[in-house]
Amino acid sequence: MAGNANIDGHGREVKIQVVTPWYPDRYSAYSGIFVKKQVDALTSLGHDVDVEMPVIYPAPLGDVPDDVYQAMDSLAQIDPSAVFASENGAVKVPAPVPSRSGDLGRAAAYEKSLARKRFWMPIESGITHAHLGIPTGLALLRLGVERLVVTEHQSTLDRVFGQPGATDAYEEVVANSSAFICVSEHLKKQIASKIEPTVAESIEIVPNIVDLADIPFRVRKGGPLNHWLYIGTIASHKGVELLLKAFKAYRETDRSAVLTIVGEGPQRPWVERFAAGSGLSGSLRLVGSVAHQAVGHYLADAGVFVHLSPAETFGIATIEAIGAGLPVVSLRNGGAESAWGEFETSAGRLLPQDADADDVVDAIRYLEDHHSRLDPALGRRLVEERYSPSQVARSLVDIYERIG
């Protein structure tokens, strides 16, 4: 394949097989964008990357009958692409998962389906990079894959660890993979609290990519921060209820205030009715989902980014806002304090988990009154240094080279 194959520092191309249950496709344009960005960054460095994407096909309780697998085989024998479709650079691997299987059941289903896919569509040997410890990492480990790198991103690890047998299986993945990566220190601590500490010591941190290519930096003058922006899923677990209540409280003292929400989600009808019932409709702009390239426009237009999600593994949206030079108000949600690091005070305000609407308004007022304490240029520089596609890709290649 073409490309600059010397950037890994050893003058050779690395063959990487990415296996991820999350990847953007026609059914979900935003799912796994961070995985796609890693793939693009590795490809741009001259490495050869293929992607397999296990897809869950819900099945009834009980074992999946052999007839189903035999039908998949008989179709794949004639036309492998009829079963394993390619889309957006990824080969989809249908995995029938019986109801109530849990994550270990998903891992077993992934294992069976990936084995079947690789029989009909073999892969070249190289590094295998799995996204998610369970189910993906476990499935590949049980398949006997060597030189296995696993990255953990999921924000629902507590649910995974709550399932019978999951903690032991997770420890097996961390102990036996060639490298195990978390996207934040917060996530590493979460895993370390569940498994044998000596096993957890080997976990490495490689952050998510924050790509500022389409996000311009804008210097802002002091003054009222009355144009709020939130980018993300409109869902209760993202703190959208607190966001609306805080905005309502702020608007009582500044009638010109505007809240722009970019994204979609199940709580949108609630947001619309809350706004209508609180007289906020004229101040609320629900933009819906936009292409990532359009996000920079909204960041450039806003005065402050408000992100009140109580739990994040990394929090890409707030890091993009910092990169745009926007002051940010966020809860200490785990991911935020890990990713912001020492530029916490120069980028905005981090609030305690139990912050209420008045605390959020107070934080905005503080930023209005102490504008000179912010250093947005430093924020941009640090985001570029730490989270750029090339930087993250180089960190990954260092790991691939080490185990290669």
Add this chain to the structure above:
Amino acid sequence: MSLVAVLSQPLRQSEAATFLRSSEAERKLVITRYVSAIDVTEFPSDTEFFSWSPSPKPPPSSRMVIGLARLKRWVRGGSGLGVRIDRSVRSAEWRLRYLDRILAVVESRKDSHWDLQNPALVEVLNSEVSDETGTEIAVFDLFDLPAVLSHARDRTSRVVVR
């Protein structure tokens, strides 16, 4: 050219709807167990729907899910209480979906409709899907694949899993 989406269980209906929306096929068909368990508004307006089950009624739990969806829309009125009720309703919906699955398994042991060779589904495919070049049958529920392949044997239709 025809594009046929087969999904006995409606769990992947959004994927089927997206797949049909992105197609320029002259004729779009959906074949499912109960049309009434499908949200037809998700699909392109020119989609034709066919049911392979002799009973047009969805299982009782599906009817309850539809009722709960109406309640959910009503409670999303902007209050904190509404959000809490909403969460309870969603939890109830998930339990009902599990109930659906259990009912389906129970039914499969006494009901030939859940035979993987599914003669009722094959009959609908034989009668509604024309055997012409370019016809594609997309399977969205893997449990339908054995029956669809048995229909497509000796025909020109292309079968795909999507």
